Amino acid sequence: MSTQYLKVTSKNVLLPSGDPQPATITVDRTSGKIVSIDLCYLGEDAGKHQPNIEVIDAGEKHVLPGLVDTHVHLNEPGRTDWEGFWTGTRAAVSGGITTVVDMPLNSIPPTTTVENLEIKRKVAKGQCWTDIAFWGGVIPGNQKDLKPLISCGVKGFKCFMIESGVEEFPCVSERDLLDHMKEIEVRESNQLSLPELTRRLSMSQLSSRPHHSADPTLYETYLASRPEDMEVNAIQLITRLQENTHRSASALGAIRAAKEKGLKLTVETCFHYLSLSANSIPNGQPEFKCCPPIRNESNRDQLWKALLDGDIDCVVSDHSPCVVELKKVEEGDLMGAWGGINSLGLGLSLLWTEGRKPDRGATLSQIVDWMSKRTAEHAGLDAVKGSLAVGLDGDFVVSKEQMHFKNKLSAYEGLVLRGVVQQTFLRGHLVYDRSRGGFDGLTPTGKLL
């Protein structure tokens, strides 16, 4: 039987106002909400003589808001052998993520109708260690499904302008998109979220490039097949559509121009673009294949600068695994392999490690903003998630700045990372505890948002 109140007290609590500071947070487990925050460290005394309070004395350890990853492919049902609600959300809480927003594709069915959304929700129930929300999908001909999907709680929409990689989620043309946007006439909180857009025009340029003869095991071959102008064209298209309908990296120039015009554009990048670069990617290793590709060191430096300058708003995983055979690891075939990198739950350590280097100079507060506050805003979840504040969900992470090795996931194999999650709490309930091997004796308490 858990007590009604949970108090977590630490000398390093990351509140919305800036640097880590001493504080004590009280969560009412019945409502799951933060009910008070005292700006002092109480140590073991926090719950003295009060039998209905459990106290977590985190001491010097950091207490951070639960992270919100808004770009995750959980793939269930249909491709559960790639990833599923149970395994994916366990990986997420182990890295301090308390809310996952699932992408509409790679599951069968994709989230393109209310009926399909209900199928996914039914499967997700009881399996989730984090809270889960859903993006809807825009495909040719599903204009009429968009408003009902919004009514049923999807947080926005995703589409592709080149082949998505799976046949049940076809790409749309600029014309299709215009129709869809007119249909939902998005002005209020439901922005159309259209990352990863790429134009058909770029696609035809691409197919005329002479890469067929090039060695498919060379990273350079893959890099050359996905030129940067594809990203630029995609961003220009989306900003053009926004201007027509009133409203969501060297792609950075196009982004800055759009933001200067006051267009409502949320820009995300991923952990792998910030922590890896093409220069250090070995040939014959499709583990590093994702789309757009990880580019050179100077591209990575520019992404960091854009992030620190506020031109990029948030950082997400785009966690998109597949079964080993499709990754073509044995053949080393970069051109033929599924594009997607596994990093769910690694993000905090990756950014903490890279961002805290003197030449990057990111603060912990900035890192958590990119991974929690901004992503919560992007998915319209900021009234409940994204910060440690009274009235919000009692989702938080107890973590330590110690070094540790990661070796399970091949793209990050052997990397020494800084920052490790010790415990994760969802609405005041412990959902991950490193000291007891992760999940021993715990149950999944995630809700569908």
Ligand SMILES: [Zn+2]
């Ligand atoms: Zn994705």
